[in-house]
Structure formats: C-alpha cells, structure tokens
Amino acid sequence: LSYPCGRHIIAELYQCNPLILNDLSSIQGILIEAAVQAGAEVRDFAFKKLSPSRLCGVMIISESHLAIHTFADLRYASLDIYTFSQRINPDEAYYYIANQLQASWSLVKELLRGYGEIQEKLLDY
C-alpha cells in the first residue's frame, strides 16, 4: 500500500497590482491558465467577491486544487497550490500566477503531505 505524496505550495505574494487583484474575471482567467501551464486539467471552480477589495477563488484540477485570496487594498494575495499527481508541476503554476499578479516579492513554503509527518522544505523561489 503506497500512500500518496502531495506537494503543497503555500505562497504570500506582496506588492501585487491591485487592479488585477480586484478583478474577478482576471483572477479566474489567471488561475485557469496557471492550471494549464502546470499540465493540469480544470475540473470545477468557484470565484467570489467577498468584500469591495477582497476576492476568493478555489479550483479543482486533476488530483489537486488551487486556492487564492486577494486583498487589493493591501496589494497582497495568499495562494495555495496543491497536487498529488507527479504529472503536474505546481512550480509552473506558482511562477505564472506571481508573474501575472506582478508581485514584487513573495514568501513561499512547500509542504509534503500524505503519509507520516507533514514534511516541510523552505524553497528558494
């Protein structure tokens, strides 16, 4: 019995472009394209404006999910990219999204999930 090993990229993106952060269709388009860039297939998604300057998007991709919270007033976005499939490269999705949001700097962590201890590595993104 082999347990899955998931890669979970957790990123804080700072000094992004607030106009993009606050545009629901842009955010949705960027996440869809990020999934494609990572080699994943989009299965379903939900995007909502939660307040005048805050959006949330969640997306099911093949054996994985993406989630984003944007705070246009703070030029900040919080991003999760999670995949259990070896075929999918979450780094590609991360770089695509950070670039599209025009983030000036970011903090990124990767957790390895699945069986046993939740492992962690700090990455040099």
Added chain:
Amino acid sequence: LSYPCGRHIIAELYQCNPLILNDLSSIQGILIEAAVQAGAEVRDFAFKKLSPSRLCGVMIISESHLAIHTFADLRYASLDIYTFSQRINPDEAYYYIANQLQASWSLVKELLRGYGEIQEKLLDY
C-alpha cells in the same frame, strides 16, 4: 495599514471510514455543516469525484476556504481550513470533520499567514 492574519489549519486524517470518504454527498454535507459549526457562511463550492476512490471538495466561506481530498482506498483524507476572520473558529470545523470521517488519528499543523514570515505552530490536537 494592518495586514490580515490568516489561520491555516493543515490536517492529515488517517484510518477514516472509507464509505464516508467515497460518498460525494456525505463529504459535501460534512463540509457545509463544518462551516456552520465554525460560524462561517458558505458562499460557493465545488465537489468532484476524480477517480473511483478519490474525491475533492473546495468551498468558499466568509473570508476563508475549506478544501478536502479523500482517498477511500487508503482511508486517508487531506484537509485545509483557512480563515482570515476572527469571528470564525477553524478548530471547530476541524474537530467536526475529523469526527464525522471517523478518523482514528491525525496530524495537524497550523500556519499563520499574512504579512511577514509564514509562521508555524505545531498543535496538540
């Protein structure tokens, strides 16, 4: 300018009830009720069967999201509960879901997200 401080609970749930793990409407109902238990409002969601024994669900709740991946063949579920609102208690959602899935044991981490370093604390759940 005060940056948001998000609480992100990351949990691996082991030796769950596989019949529940593989039932899409049960998983959806459990996540909706978990959001209610945590004091959150459900805004939108997506749930999908990705393979015969694997489901994924993502849910936007007020200023937050929930995400779950279930692997019925392994009796394992991977859970994320993320909130930026002080009004919402993600612990309540965690306990409710772990109990409903009949998890025998679990590993839980909490990340504090938002401005500055991604902080981490290991919890004694």
